[in-house]
Amino acid sequence: MSAPDAPRIPGFLRALAARASTGDAELIDLGTPVPAAWSPRRGAVLLLIAGDTLDGARIVVEERGHGLRSQPGQFSLPGGGVEQADADDAAAALREAEEEVGLDPEEVHVIGSFAPIPMPWREYEVRPVLAWSPHVPDLHAAQPREVERVVWAPLIGPGSLSDPAVRRTALLDGRDVGTAYDLPEDAFVWGFTAYLLEAVLRHVVEVPGPQGPRTEIPPLRRMEGSTRPRGPHPGGS
Numbered sequence: 001m002s003a004p005d006a007p008r009i010p011g012f013l014r015a016l017a018a019r020a021s022t023g024d025a026e027l028i029d030l031g032t033p034v035p036a037a038w039s040p041r042r043g044a045v046l047l048l049i050a051g052d053t054l055d056g057a058r059i060v061v062e063e064r065g066h067g068l069r070s071q072p073g074q075f076s077l078p079g080g081g082v083e084q085a086d087a088d089d090a091a092a093a094l095r096e097a098e099e100e101v102g103l104d105p106e107e108v109h110v111i112g113s114f115a116p117i118p119m120p121w122r123e124y125e126v127r128p129v130l131a132w133s134p135h136v137p138d139l140h141a142a143q144p145r146e147v148e149r150v151v152w153a154p155l156i157g158p159g160s161l162s163d164p165a166v167r168r169t170a171l172l173d174g175r176d177v178g179t180a181y182d183l184p185e186d187a188f189v190w191g192f193t194a195y196l197l198e199a200v201l202r203h204v205v206e207v208p209g210p211q212g213p214r215t216e217i218p219p220l221r222r223m224e225g226s227t228r229p230r231g232p233h234p235g236g237s
């Protein structure tokens with residue numbers, strides 16, 4: 001799907017869109033050493049921002065199914081592994097979003113993507129794909145086993161990602177694992193997803209300096225499946 005003409009992209013998104021359109025801009029650096037001999041699986045996640053103005057802009061996240069083998073009950077972005085039939089990483093992210101949350105690909109404009117992010121502890125490299133819709137698509141848990149619910153997180157305003165009242169420093173058994181968001185309706189977002197949301201936010205609005213109170217990750221958001229992240233990275237979906 002082609003990207004919209006530059007004038008159609010809302011002003012609040014243009015700085016982020018300009019970086020995504022290069023295809024090799026680094027969104028985040030996890031600082032995790034990559035093994036010398038490494039053949040990762042490819043994955044893609046969808047950074048879908050909806051709204052014509054910053055006041056109404058929001059980004060979608062999904063609560064993962066509580067019976068999943070990996071990161072049950074945690075919040076993630078729509079996405080998954082790139083399959084052979086996918087034309088590219090953007091096509092993979094859109095396909096996964098359609099399967100997981102019922103997204104109609106025709107409702108969104110793919111702006112571009114960022115450089116793949118190595119995740120050695122999961123033997124993956126994940127490419128974030130930026131997409132925009134002028135309106136909020138009607139999404140739902142299309143695969144109830146994989147997705148418990150869909151949450152639209154506002155970028156600004158009360159209860160938003162930039163609201164100091166919801167920002168946290170997440171603790172995993174007392175260990176600092178970075179920024180988290182304690183969003184309304186029991187949506188505690190941490191780990192890899194929070195890293196991505198924070199990076200997006202920093203290109204859109206002025207992010208508050210202090211990350212908020214140190215808070216242990218709620219048990220529901222750290223349930224153990226049969227697989228879990230390994231290595232030095234703090235984990236999270």
